[in-house]
Amino acid sequence: MTAPGREPAVAEAGASGPTLAARHVAKTYRRGPMWRRTRVPVLTDASIELYPGEIVGLVGENGAGKSTFMKILVGSLDRDGGVVERVGRIGYCPQEPVLYERLTCDEHFELFGEAYGLDASTTERSRSELYDVFDFGRYSATRVEELSGGTRAKLNLGLALLPDPEVLLLDEPYAGFDWDTYLRFWDLTSRRRAEGRSVLIISHFVADEERFDRIVELREGRTVER
Numbered sequence: 001m002t003a004p005g006r007e008p009a010v011a012e013a014g015a016s017g018p019t020l021a022a023r024h025v026a027k028t029y030r031r032g033p034m035w036r037r038t039r040v041p042v043l044t045d046a047s048i049e050l051y052p053g054e055i056v057g058l059v060g061e062n063g064a065g066k067s068t069f070m071k072i073l074v075g076s077l078d079r080d081g082g083v084v085e086r087v088g089r090i091g092y093c094p095q096e097p098v099l100y101e102r103l104t105c106d107e108h109f110e111l112f113g114e115a116y117g118l119d120a121s122t123t124e125r126s127r128s129e130l131y132d133v134f135d136f137g138r139y140s141a142t143r144v145e146e147l148s149g150g151t152r153a154k155l156n157l158g159l160a161l162l163p164d165p166e167v168l169l170l171d172e173p174y175a176g177f178d179w180d181t182y183l184r185f186w187d188l189t190s191r192r193r194a195e196g197r198s199v200l201i202i203s204h205f206v207a208d209e210e211r212f213d214r215i216v217e218l219r220e221g222r223t224v225e226r
């Protein structure tokens with residue numbers, strides 16, 4: 001079973017060097033019917049490299065193309081040009097949670113565990129750790145339709161973390177978090193970094209800047225290192 005937009009990536013590059021690399025990525029959206037088609041160029045030359053043990057921030061104004069770029073990095077959206085190389089497993093937390101209203105939190109973890117190819121005991125162990133870290137185990141048997149926005153955000157992030165991926169791509173993961181959860185998030189992220197995992201985070205908050213090893217900005221379709 002495959003969950004939309006979260007397929008684990010296959011190894012496409014060598015073991016040394018970056019865990020994720022994108023060079024000269026270009027993307028133009030096409031809108032409207034064929035006879036009145038308009039073109040929206042979003043990315044013209046976007047590049048990024050993620051090395052093991054790095055936390056990198058991806059910033060840019062609303063509509064700059066951050067989510068578009070991340071979807072291309074994950075492989076859930078086609079690009080028009082450029083190269084993307086992935087090593088190991090990728091966990092992806094989309095900006096809009098991709099959740100099923102009628103399923104419970106437990107059922108989500110089981111579904112995604114299968115999609116990631118995890119065995120039942122690994123899923124179970126990882127799930128209870130995530131319930132602990134983000135403090136939402138009391139909702140394990142609650143359907144998504146009854147969850148608050150913040151708890152949905154925790155589940156959305158938990159599903160990306162479930163397979164303990166080498167590379168984590170997070171699209172504004174903490175927009176709906178309270179302060180305590182936000183701090184727990186950074187705790188967990190720092191631990192992952194110490195274990196040599198890499199994390200790319202789309203963020204809006206300038207106050208976060210000192211938490212990142214590097215910041216990459218998307219401006220007029222191009223990436224600029226800050």
Ligand SMILES: Nc1ncnc2c1ncn2[C@@H]1O[C@H](COP(=O)(O)OP(=O)(O)OP(=O)(O)O)[C@@H](O)[C@H]1O
Pocket residue numbers: 029030031040042060061062063064065066067068069095
């Ligand atoms: N499926 C689509 N079809 C056509 N245009 C799109 C599509 N998705 C995004 N766009 C356009 O592409 C541009 C970049 O959108 P994107 O969502 O990547 O920006 P963003 O930097 O993530 O913005 P935000 O900070 O608001 O999340 C916007 O102008 C948006 O309207």
Ligand SMILES: [Mg+2]
Pocket residue numbers: 066067068095171
């Ligand atoms: Mg976005």
